[in-house]
Amino acid sequence: MSLLETRGVTAFYGDFQALYGIDMGVEEGETVAIIGSNGAGKSSFLRALCGLQKTAPDSVRFGGDAIGGLAAHHIVGLGLAMVPEGRRLFPSLSVEENLLVGAYSKRPGPWTLERLYALFPILGERRHNPGTALSGGQQQMVAIGRALMSNPRLLLCDEISLGLAPVVIRDIYAALPGIKAEGTSVLVVEQDVGQAMKVADRLYCFQEGRVSLAGRPGELTREQISLAYFGV
């Protein structure tokens, strides 16, 4: 049984349909990437998975349970945590307090403050600074750490490289093996195809609200990806 399985996920913003039936899955321990251009429906899909966007109950199954349409706070308790696009740190809280908020609906598991500071040492050094006083890359680490504090079985990362310098992106992605090593599965949404190919065990490409390509990075050709990504 897959950890996450979706069947025909749709999403609407008023009259506009953003997703036209997405079928995909993530196995236990796997890292899966969703790529696609702007407006392909990647973020809408993540929002639907974590309860921030309405979807049919049966269309999302997590650990065998139908979770589609459940409230976001309920889904976190089941073990699905999201690193939102744009990081969204709490400006009146320190780094450490931001992380502690993530532990509000905590499940039992390996992630603690100490474990996180080992993964991102800079956060340990800056733990009493306001979260928003940090650089973009460090803020992204806080956002990832905050989501990990709930001890998720599956971590959803929405565009974690957006607006960051390449060297910073490399640092952040360097933490991924450490996260996987604790048994956490990861689903990343990426615009940067090269980065996605490097980290993912499997890849889905979205185009205009549909899955246009699925496969293992090593088995896909440049032409296939280009066609699935741009449509030309």
Add this chain to the structure above:
Amino acid sequence: MNPVLPTVERSTRASQVGALLGLVLLIAVISAPWWAERSSQRLLTEFLYTLALAQMWNLLAGYGGLLSVGQQGFVGIGGYCLVVLGLQAGLNPFLIVPLAGLVTALVAVPTATLLFRLRGAYFAVSTWVVAEVFRLMVANTASVGGGSGTSITQTVRGIPAWWRESTTLWIALALGAGATLAVYFLLRSRHGLALTAVRDSEPAAESLGISVERIKWYVYIAAAAGCGMVGALIFITKLRIAPEAAFSLDWTATMFFAVIIGGIGTIEGPIVGTLIFFLLRELLADHGSWYMIVLGSVAVVFMLWIPRGVWGLVSSRFDLHFFPVQRRVRNIDQKESR
């Protein structure tokens, strides 16, 4: 590289001095019936229950983001508990104070269910409407005195005047200090962190497993209970109750003024704001309607130019925190340890 290890502080020197000062004040107020004049005792009582109201509104609006202009509804219900439970059921008036908290909390449950369907300005206006509905319902109930109200002197008959005045002061102290400490300890807890997160960004808090609705619901019920208890106490001191006075918008206006002037979203703010409110009131006591005009103008000036209030100015200028809610660090980087 960093020979001086950083140390975590959850208290500040100001908070230690503050705790000592608080203790001295506490003893002074508790012993006031033995040394203070009756009029200053009454003023003190009024100050303390106003502080409790201000702390409740600060919790609601400053931390919960719930802009209620209908808290007078709960003050009024608390007051009318004296009529039903005291005048009619014959309970001791001081015992009614905690009971009034319970009753208003129960009334707040269906009210919250209704109001929480609304957002922003719609929520604010509706809280006022609900308070007006409460007022009209009471005004049309003949058994509690109808529109002209009723005397509640009967409830305190048999209690010696000294005891009545002293107990009133002590309960006011319990409410004022209790509300301040309750907000303080709430904010230092896990739920306080969640509440602050909700105030900063509701969607981000929700996506981290915090039930925004539930946390706001608790805040609303708690604030209603606080206002209800104060309401009962207020009318023990007044001994006469009428819907116009009990459900008066003035109660919420006072809370609003104290919190805005003092500094919204801080625990010290309502204390400072309530002090300034009483100071202005005493100063302008002989000038009739000028009192309201000055009060209103001061509030507008603060909202426009000093939105963080007096305490916001003071605490940022002097790095002063009597109620440190955040964990603070020393010796990490002198520039940043502010």
